[in-house]
Amino acid sequence: MISHKPTTDFTHPIIRSYSRRKILKLAGAGALAYTGSLATACSSRSSSSTKDVPIKIGVLLPYSGIYATLGDSISAGLEMYLDQSGYRAGGRNVQIVAEDTEMKPDIAQQKARKLIEQDKVDLVAGIVSTGVLYGLREYFHNNKKLLICANAGGNKISRDMKSPYIWRSSFSNWQPNWPLGLWAYHNVGNKVFMSAPDYGAGHNMVDAFAHSFQSAGGTILGKQFTPFPSMGDPAPFITEIRKSNPSMVFCFYSGSAAVAFVKAYDEFGLSKDIPLVCSGFAVEEDVLPAQGSAALGAISGLHWALLLENETNRRFIAAYKDRTNVDANVFAVQGYDTGRIISHLLDEVQGDTRATSRMLELLHDVSFSSPRGPFKLDSKSQNPSQHIYVREVKEIGGKLHNVVIEDLGEFTDPGDNSLG
Ligand code: BEZ
Numbered sequence: 001m002i003s004h005k006p007t008t009d010f011t012h013p014i015i016r017s018y019s020r021r022k023i024l025k026l027a028g029a030g031a032l033a034y035t036g037s038l039a040t041a042c043s044s045r046s047s048s049s050t051k052d053v054p055i056k057i058g059v060l061l062p063y064s065g066i067y068a069t070l071g072d073s074i075s076a077g078l079e080m081y082l083d084q085s086g087y088r089a090g091g092r093n094v095q096i097v098a099e100d101t102e103m104k105p106d107i108a109q110q111k112a113r114k115l116i117e118q119d120k121v122d123l124v125a126g127i128v129s130t131g132v133l134y135g136l137r138e139y140f141h142n143n144k145k146l147l148i149c150a151n152a153g154g155n156k157i158s159r160d161m162k163s164p165y166i167w168r169s170s171f172s173n174w175q176p177n178w179p180l181g182l183w184a185y186h187n188v189g190n191k192v193f194m195s196a197p198d199y200g201a202g203h204n205m206v207d208a209f210a211h212s213f214q215s216a217g218g219t220i221l222g223k224q225f226t227p228f229p230s231m232g233d234p235a236p237f238i239t240e241i242r243k244s245n246p247s248m249v250f251c252f253y254s255g256s257a258a259v260a261f262v263k264a265y266d267e268f269g270l271s272k273d274i275p276l277v278c279s280g281f282a283v284e285e286d287v288l289p290a291q292g293s294a295a296l297g298a299i300s301g302l303h304w305a306l307l308l309e310n311e312t313n314r315r316f317i318a319a320y321k322d323r324t325n326v327d328a329n330v331f332a333v334q335g336y337d338t339g340r341i342i343s344h345l346l347d348e349v350q351g352d353t354r355a356t357s358r359m360l361e362l363l364h365d366v367s368f369s370s371p372r373g374p375f376k377l378d379s380k381s382q383n384p385s386q387h388i389y390v391r392e393v394k395e396i397g398g399k400l401h402n403v404v405i406e407d408l409g410e411f412t413d414p415g416d417n418s419l420g
Pocket of ligand 1: 128129130131151153173178201254281351
């Protein structure tokens with residue numbers, strides 16, 4: 001059980017905390033396009049207030065490209081957790097050194113090398129895209145460097161590409177979609193057309209939904225894999241969907257690709273008569289304001305929802321809104337929980353970052369109350385066991401949000417390909 005508790009003392013004398021909060025208040029986390037150099041420059045000021053050598057957390061995230069808002073949100077959540085703890089863990093100051101991975105595995109590899117070999121970071125967090133995660137696996141494994149993955153859900157990292165040095169605080173791509181496929185067969189319809197970007201995550205999400213949907217008796221009318229990162233003109237894809245005459249459409253998109261797909265789905269008139277059932281990222285709180293009424297009624301599966309009823313979530317969403325001026329989203333939750341896990345490890349080893357083996361052992365016993373509900377790391381998949389919620393986009397007090405319509409219970413990645 002994790003014992004690390006953030007303080008709520010926002011008057012801790014670290015200059016960086018105030019600077020960052022002010023920037024976030026002015027700009028709003030969703031609109032931020034801050035760079036690694038800003039994060040580094042701000043954070044380095046914190047070390048001057050103490051004599052000790054700060055622990056350096058390397059952060060690899062996309063701050064540009066279609067997943068830029070995901071990177072910004074993960075950073076904002078991680079920084080909020082560290083700020084609430086006064087940027088202290090294991091008796092030492094903590095500093096973030098952030099780098100933009102864009103969406104490119106080769107750039108991410110260069111940035112990982114820079115963080116580890118030049119900046120001498122103690123451990124690394126972040127990674128949004130499955131392709132980037134797969135490209136970094138060998139480097140972290142061979143260098144025995146701890147990586148806490150705060151998003152990218154590539155199934156193989158919990159299966160045949162597992163490394164003792166790579167753990168996830170986020171999800172596997174199988175996780176939200178397999179339970180949703182079963183639910184959708186029983187509650188929405190029995191014929192589905194599927195759409196996702198043509199890269200590892202898109203294929204994982206489609207395979208997981210298809211596995212449970214077909215096992216229950218459903219029919220897959222067709223699958224389309226659109227160009228990644230940008231799908232280009234959505235018209236031909238929407239036309240292909242319409243022609244298949246499905247009882248529902250399943251999709252996975254995220255970031256600006258999710259905005260483009262969901263808006264096109266509505267503009268071409270499909271949302272009126274074909275229910276959209278999706279992986280929750282496609283209509284998450286980061287994209288809902290841009291999607292507007294086009295997202296109304298969309299059903300999705302995910303491990304969190306803004307209005308989820310639990311005390312940790314109530315406190316988390318209020319503090320995040322206060323700090324950034326925008327509503328929280330699932331990526332911010334993952335960043336926040338990443339901060340908690342890292343702080344716990346550092347506390348337990350009393351700031352001795354050379355104690356990698358001990359930190360790896362500790363990861364097997366991590367459990368705590370997350371904004372997403374009960375959270376524990378599963379030893380086999382090195383990924384969270386967590387509840388999956390079915391949500392529906394509804395208008396609440398003049399704004400669109402994902403409202404939980406069913407808690408499907410706790411799910412753990414199977415750790416192999418037996419279920420998709
Ligand atoms: C992925 O590439 O694994 C991913 C990206 C965005 C949202 C969810 C998963």
